[in-house]
Amino acid sequence: MTSFKYYVGASIDGFIADSAGETRWLEPFGDAQGALPGFQKFFDEVGAIVIGGQTYLWLVKQLTALERPWPYAGKPVWVFTHHELPSTPGADLTFVRGDIDLWSHDIARSAGQQDVWILGGAQLAGRFLTAGVLDELQLLTVPVVLGSGVSVFDTKTPADFTLINRTAHENGVLEDRYRIAAP
Numbered sequence: 343m344t345s346f347k348y349y350v351g352a353s354i355d356g357f358i359a360d361s362a363g364e365t366r367w368l369e370p371f372g373d374a375q376g377a378l379p380g381f382q383k384f385f386d387e388v389g390a391i392v393i394g395g396q397t398y399l400w401l402v403k404q405l406t407a408l409e410r411p412w413p414y415a416g417k418p419v420w421v422f423t424h425h426e427l428p429s430t431p432g433a434d435l436t437f438v439r440g441d442i443d444l445w446s447h448d449i450a451r452s453a454g455q456q457d458v459w460i461l462g463g464a465q466l467a468g469r470f471l472t473a474g475v476l477d478e479l480q481l482l483t484v485p486v487v488l489g490s491g492v493s494v495f496d497t498k499t500p501a502d503f504t505l506i507n508r509t510a511h512e513n514g515v516l517e518d519r520y521r522i523a524a525p
Contacts, residue, residue, distance in 0.1 A: 344389070344450040345477040348460040348467045350494060351378050351515075352483055357491030358464060363400065371484045371515050378482045379511040388417065389456025390449055394466035395423030402430055418452040420445065422466055442473035468497030476522050479503060485514040 351368050352358050359365050372378050391414055398421045412432040421437045438445050449458055460467050470476040503520035
């Protein structure tokens, strides 16, 4: 069965990006490709990806600056946006507008028998949480305090989480998997 999962790295004080929207502070905790511990295992189980428009533009900007190809080739990517956005070579993109409920079944179907990764950002993850569609949070906490920035979720909706598993990695990263209770 397809699950909707939010896999995200955060500082100890709960921020996924600093106040400038940057994530360079995560780099010392990643592997040679910049991936946090456990990412490849997670990614291998992903059949479709969902990303917000702002996060998509940020990602395209980063890839262009580093002269890197689209990293999610072969997986359908759904971009939730209020604006017209440029396409990206090598990407299987579907740009959508509207409520999460309007698209969640199509997104799940596009993942086949695999999971859906809510890549972010915090606003989009908050919308999936509020809609009751988000099934799991995989939170990688790195030993850094940012003081301010973008929170893990941008929502006013309260939610209950149940810890499924915790892994402490040698580099100091804590990987916590939570099941999200139905609203």
